[in-house]
Amino acid sequence: MSTKEIHGLFxxxxxxxxSAKELVSKGVHVKDVFSPFPIHGIxxxxxxPPTRLHIAGxxxxxxxxxxxxxxxxxxxxxxxxxxxxxxxxxxxxQNLPAFIPVTFEMTxxxxxHGMAVTYFMRNTIYxxxxxxxxxxxxxxxxxxxxxxxSENSMSxxxxxxxxxxxxAEEITQK
Amino acid sequence: MSSHExxxxxxxxxxxxxxxxxxNDIAKPIEGKANKQWWIAFAIALTAMLxxxxxxMYTIGVGIGTWxxxxxxxxxxxxxxxxxxxxxxxxxxxxxxxxxLFRQKWRMAINRxxxxxxxxxxxxxxxxxxxxxxxxxxxxxVLPLPNQFGSLWVNFNxxxxxxxxxxxxxxxxxxxxxxxxxxxxxATIRDRMEKASRPISQTVYSIxxxxxxxxxxxWHRFEEISLVLAGLATPLVLxxxxxxxxxxxxxxxxxxxxxxxxxYFVAGAIFSGFxxxxxxxxxxxxxxxLEEYITINHIELMNKIIMLTGSIVGVAxxxxxxxxxxxxxxxxxYAFLNRASGPYWWAYWAMMSxxxxxxxxxxxxxxxxxxTFTFILSIVVNIGMWFERFVIIVTSLHxxxxxxxxxxxxxxxxxxxxxxxxxxxxxxxxxxYARTFPVLPxxxxxxxxxxxxSQYKK
Numbered sequence: 001m002s003t004k005e006i007h008g009l010f011x012x013x014x015x016x017x018x019s020a021k022e023l024v025s026k027g028v029h030v031k032d033v034f035s036p037f038p039i040h041g042i043x044x045x046x047x048x049p050p051t052r053l054h055i056a057g058x059x060x061x062x063x064x065x066x067x068x069x070x071x072x073x074x075x076x077x078x079x080x081x082x083x084x085x086x087x088x089x090x091x092x093x094q095n096l097p098a099f100i101p102v103t104f105e106m107t108x109x110x111x112x113h114g115m116a117v118t119y120f121m122r123n124t125i126y127x128x129x130x131x132x133x134x135x136x137x138x139x140x141x142x143x144x145x146x147x148x149x150s151e152n153s154m155s156x157x158x159x160x161x162x163x164x165x166x167x168a169e170e171i172t173q174k
Numbered sequence: 175m176s177s178h179e180x181x182x183x184x185x186x187x188x189x190x191x192x193x194x195x196x197x198n199d200i201a202k203p204i205e206g207k208a209n210k211q212w213w214i215a216f217a218i219a220l221t222a223m224l225x226x227x228x229x230x231m232y233t234i235g236v237g238i239g240t241w242x243x244x245x246x247x248x249x250x251x252x253x254x255x256x257x258x259x260x261x262x263x264x265x266x267x268x269x270x271x272x273x274x275l276f277r278q279k280w281r282m283a284i285n286r287x288x289x290x291x292x293x294x295x296x297x298x299x300x301x302x303x304x305x306x307x308x309x310x311x312x313x314x315x316v317l318p319l320p321n322q323f324g325s326l327w328v329n330f331n332x333x334x335x336x337x338x339x340x341x342x343x344x345x346x347x348x349x350x351x352x353x354x355x356x357x358x359x360x361a362t363i364r365d366r367m368e369k370a371s372r373p374i375s376q377t378v379y380s381i382x383x384x385x386x387x388x389x390x391x392x393w394h395r396f397e398e399i400s401l402v403l404a405g406l407a408t409p410l411v412l413x414x415x416x417x418x419x420x421x422x423x424x425x426x427x428x429x430x431x432x433x434x435x436x437x438y439f440v441a442g443a444i445f446s447g448f449x450x451x452x453x454x455x456x457x458x459x460x461x462x463x464l465e466e467y468i469t470i471n472h473i474e475l476m477n478k479i480i481m482l483t484g485s486i487v488g489v490a491x492x493x494x495x496x497x498x499x500x501x502x503x504x505x506x507x508y509a510f511l512n513r514a515s516g517p518y519w520w521a522y523w524a525m526m527s528x529x530x531x532x533x534x535x536x537x538x539x540x541x542x543x544x545x546t547f548t549f550i551l552s553i554v555v556n557i558g559m560w561f562e563r564f565v566i567i568v569t570s571l572h573x574x575x576x577x578x579x580x581x582x583x584x585x586x587x588x589x590x591x592x593x594x595x596x597x598x599x600x601x602x603x604x605x606x607y608a609r610t611f612p613v614l615p616x617x618x619x620x621x622x623x624x625x626x627x628s629q630y631k632k
Contacts, residue, residue, distance in 0.1 A: 036193060036362065037617040038393035048391050053398045057406075075318055075327040084331045098331040101417055105339040108410050112347045112403060116354065119399045120384070123392045125357070129385025136365040139358070139388055141193035141620075 008145040008163035009170040016143040019166035034138040057115040064110025185628035189466040219601035226595005246581035252306040259299035265447025266292025271407035289352040294603040298596040333420040340417040359612040361386035429509035429570030438490035445483035446559035452552040484533030528558020
């Protein structure tokens with residue numbers, strides 16, 4: 001069986017980070033890194049683009065706010081205006097102070113839940129999904145660099161040499 | 175390897191832990207078997223819960239006439255308990271969201287359990303508005319649903335409806351925030367368990383972990399969503415108790431109609447919530463052997479927050495008294511004089527001594543770092559904060575404008591039963607949680623180990 005992937009397993013995130021920098025500087029493309037907790041500084045090294053989750057969250061928030069305002073306008077101004085304590089029931093704008101709390105809650109509700117759903121979709125995780133970390137110890141205390149040979153021109157031996165010289169504890173081929 | 179943090183800061187993780195030790199220590203209660211004490215505690219909590227459920231069924235079947243309410247005091251323990259439980263929930267969000275924004279690393283040891291506490295407390299709280307409607311099968315009328323009743327749209331001008339939106343947003347957002355943090359830890363537990371020896375548990379944790387694999391992109395998004403959700407949850411938690419306080423503050427009842435209520439209620443909520451966090455954590459750290467993660471340092475830091483928020487509450491009480499005198503309104507003046515010296519004077523002074531005087535003892539560093547004293551004080555604060563809500567609600571109502579309507583409130587056995595029942599629900603859920611969920615955030619504790627672990631600070 002021909003080798004497709006090389007996995008370098010590390011015992012410390014700082015050693016992995018140094019190794020990833022070394023690999024990338026020599027022109028190796030790192031497919032992914034698996035770790036038990038976020039490694040700060042790894043994203044720019046292996047080319048993870050900044051996420052746009054917060055932008056999506058902002059848009060969901062705007063949608064929530066719009067929904068809330070439409071709801072007030074439709075129910076209490078347009079469909080069935082009621083005289084409640086003499087409040088201006090003919091104008092959304094003039095009655096707005098009393099509507100601010102629910103507008104805020106709806107904004108937060110939609111922003112949070114919209115973002116959470118987007119987060120699950122972007123990470124492709126959902127109940128029943130099978131995990132794909134190559135080594136079970138990467139959710140405990142090991143850190144793993146995954147290199148796809150089809151994406152690299154360097155030979156498996158050369159890559160393994162770099163991994164070994166930068167402190168990988170175990171190197172496996174798949 | 176040296177630490178990245180100033181040596182003057184005390185370490186937050188004691189006992190020279192490796193990453194693997196952290197996984198072991200936190201997964202231990204899940205992988206082991208429950209001991210006798212757990213079963214005893216669970217049996218007591220479950221009995222209380224079932225008793226409460228029985229009382230709730232009785233209330234729904236017969237009506238809220240089974241409570242001690244009368245025409246003058248038409249709100250009493252139901253709303254007292256509601257506000258008390260919501261308040262307790264607030265510490266969880268404060269720890270998980272506000273302390274995250276302030277980059278307080280000590281939150282890592284307590285946020286998971288504090289958030290769990292938030293969720294269980296809000297469940298208990300949300301029961302009360304439901305059952306105090308009397309006809310709970312009409313509860314869906316609080317939603318703005320199209321209907322055949324003509325003008326029966328909900329009234330968005332009413333603080334009671336704001337509450338519906340605030341509590342449901344708060345509950346669901348807290349739940350999502352909590353669960354997103356739990357996913358990587360469920361993955362750790364999933365990967366530790368051998369499928370051959372525990373097939374059912376392994377499958378359940380595998381489903382609950384959503385297939386989390388800990389790849390770099392996922393962690394990148396994880397940090398982003400944690401930060402943004404914390405940013406959203408911070409104003410949310412402030413808004414929730416603000417809106418709860420507006421249930422009272424937007425009315426015209428003397429003693430309720432004050433503009434200080436929102437900040438005063440929010441401070442009180444954090445105060446009582448931290449007391450409950452301490453009550454639970456002091457027991458939990460002992461029972462599941464996590465004293466090296468929830469250290470004396472953590473307890474002292476929480477005590478400082480109790481002291482701060484307790485002082486804010488004290489200032490609010492005194493401001494209320496001053497404003498009632500300064501307003502020149504006879505009704506306001508009477509309401510506050512009656513609180514302190516009327517038939518409910520004992521409740522008022524219980525509240526004053528528990529909430530204003532007792533937290534001031536924490537100016538002493540020795541007391542702040544004394545576990546027994548902290549435990550007793552956390553219970554005292556919980557009792558005091560329950561009395562605060564009771565005093566605000568019942569003493570403001572029991573003296574109506576017409577002396578012929580003056581009355582007293584005496585709880586019925588159903589009132590008491592439901593309250594005990596919610597305590598049972600809370601502890602039943604918490605005990606189940608402590609056996610099945612990682613009670614500390616495994617991934618996050620690992621991420622602070624190098625900057626604050628004791629072996630890196632030598």
